Amino acid sequence: MRQFTSVVLGAGGVGKSALTVRWVRAVFLDHYDPTIEDAYRRQVKIDNEFTSIHTAIFLTIQTAPQLEVTDTAGAEQFTALNEFYIRSAQGFVLVFSLTQEASLREVESLRQQIYRVKGTTVPIVVVGTKSDLTAEREVHRSHIQQLSQNWGLPFYETSAKRNWHVDEVFEDLVRQMRAQYPEE
Ligand code: GDP
Numbered sequence: 001m002r003q004f005t006s007v008v009l010g011a012g013g014v015g016k017s018a019l020t021v022r023w024v025r026a027v028f029l030d031h032y033d034p035t036i037e038d039a040y041r042r043q044v045k046i047d048n049e050f051t052s053i054h055t056a057i058f059l060t061i062q063t064a065p066q067l068e069v070t071d072t073a074g075a076e077q078f079t080a081l082n083e084f085y086i087r088s089a090q091g092f093v094l095v096f097s098l099t100q101e102a103s104l105r106e107v108e109s110l111r112q113q114i115y116r117v118k119g120t121t122v123p124i125v126v127v128g129t130k131s132d133l134t135a136e137r138e139v140h141r142s143h144i145q146q147l148s149q150n151w152g153l154p155f156y157e158t159s160a161k162r163n164w165h166v167d168e169v170f171e172d173l174v175r176q177m178r179a180q181y182p183e184e
C-alpha cells in the first residue's frame with residue numbers, strides 16, 4: 001500500500017483539528033484544544049486503491065494579529081518550524097476559517113513558503129472551514145473563488161460539525177499526491 005505524509009497548516013482556532021479528526025475518526029471535536037502539533041493516520045480506499053495517509057497538524061501563528069507588532073523572535077521560530085513541516089510533507093491542506101478574514105492572509109503566506117521550499121507543482125488543497133456558521137461569515141465565496149482561481153489551487157468550503165465536503169478535501173489531496181509522486 002502506498003503511503004503519503006501530509007500536513008494541515010493554518011492559524012490557531014480555524015478548525016484544523018476538527019477537520020482532520022472528522023475525517024480520521026468520524027466525530028466532531030466541539031472543544032478547542034490549542035495544541036500546536038498533532039498527528040493522525042488513516043487508511044482509505046479512493047478510486048479502488050488503498051492509500052495510507054499520515055497527517056500532521058501544525059498551527060501557524062506567523063501572521064496572526066497578536067504577533068504583528070511584538071515578538072519577532074517568536075515569529076522566526078515559527079517560521080523555522082513551518083519549514084521543518086513543509087520539508088517533511090508531500091501534500092498540504094491550507095486551512096482558514098470562513099468566519100475570520102485574517103486567517104485567509106495566513107494561507108497566502110503559507111502558500112508562498114511552501115512554493116519556496118517545495119517548488120510550485122506540490123499538491124495543495126485550500127480549505128475554508130466552519131461553513132455552517134453562516135451568520136458569522138466574513139469571507140465571501142466569490143472572493144475566495146477568485147483567489148483560488150488565481151492561485152490555480154482547488155478550494156473547498158467545509159463544515160467539520162456538519163460533515164460537509166470533508167471527504168472531498170482529502171480525496172483531492174490523495175489524487176494529487178498519487179499523480180505527483182508516481183509509483184516506481
Ligand atoms: P485548530 O486550532 O485549527 O486545530 O482549531 P480546532 O479544530 O480546535 O477548532 C477550534 C474551534 O472551532 C473548536 O471549538 C471547534 O469545535 C470549532 N470548529 C471547528 N470546525 C468547526 C466547524 O466546522 N463548525 C463549527 N461550528 N465549529 C467548528
Ligand code: MG
Pocket residue numbers: 016017018033034035057
Ligand atoms: Mg488543533
